[in-house]
Amino acid sequence: MISADPERVIAIARFWLGTPYHDQASLRGVGCDCLGLARGVWREVVGPEPFPIPPYSRDWGETGPREVLVEGARRMMIEVSPADAGPGALVLFRMKPRAIAKHVGILTEPGTFLHAYERLGVIEEPLTNAWRRRIAFAFLFPQR
Numbered sequence: 001m002i003s004a005d006p007e008r009v010i011a012i013a014r015f016w017l018g019t020p021y022h023d024q025a026s027l028r029g030v031g032c033d034c035l036g037l038a039r040g041v042w043r044e045v046v047g048p049e050p051f052p053i054p055p056y057s058r059d060w061g062e063t064g065p066r067e068v069l070v071e072g073a074r075r076m077m078i079e080v081s082p083a084d085a086g087p088g089a090l091v092l093f094r095m096k097p098r099a100i101a102k103h104v105g106i107l108t109e110p111g112t113f114l115h116a117y118e119r120l121g122v123i124e125e126p127l128t129n130a131w132r133r134r135i136a137f138a139f140l141f142p143q144r
């Protein structure tokens with residue numbers, strides 16, 4: 001599988017800036033959550049979503065035996081080491097120790113990322129050490 005052009009991924013992701021936060025939505029300019037942002041970028045970079053996304057909880061502290069978000073990403077994306085993830089990569093964050101990965105963002109520069117955040121919507125912000133240490137997995141979008 002060949003990865004999509006990172007500059008194209010970033011440009012498309014930035015079109016989503018300012019989209020209001022809306023749980024489980026994925027409509028640019030109307031509303032999305034972090035996964036909805038990733039789904040919207042997927043549709044524009046790769047094409048139709050390969051499977052429907054079942055309802056999910058908003059609990060960042062959720063624990064369990066399965067990394068459902070990771071399993072889904074592995075089915076359709078190119079996994080890379082978080083240490084090797086560069087601009088254009090989708091990163092999955094483990095927001096609390098021992099919790100499953102439940103938040104996603106897209107790296108835009110070596111020190112910034114874009115994500116949908118409750119009350120703020122889609123924003124681009126510095127990838128601080130607090131965010132960086134929470135990255136658990138990283139993936140590249142495949143080429144169309």
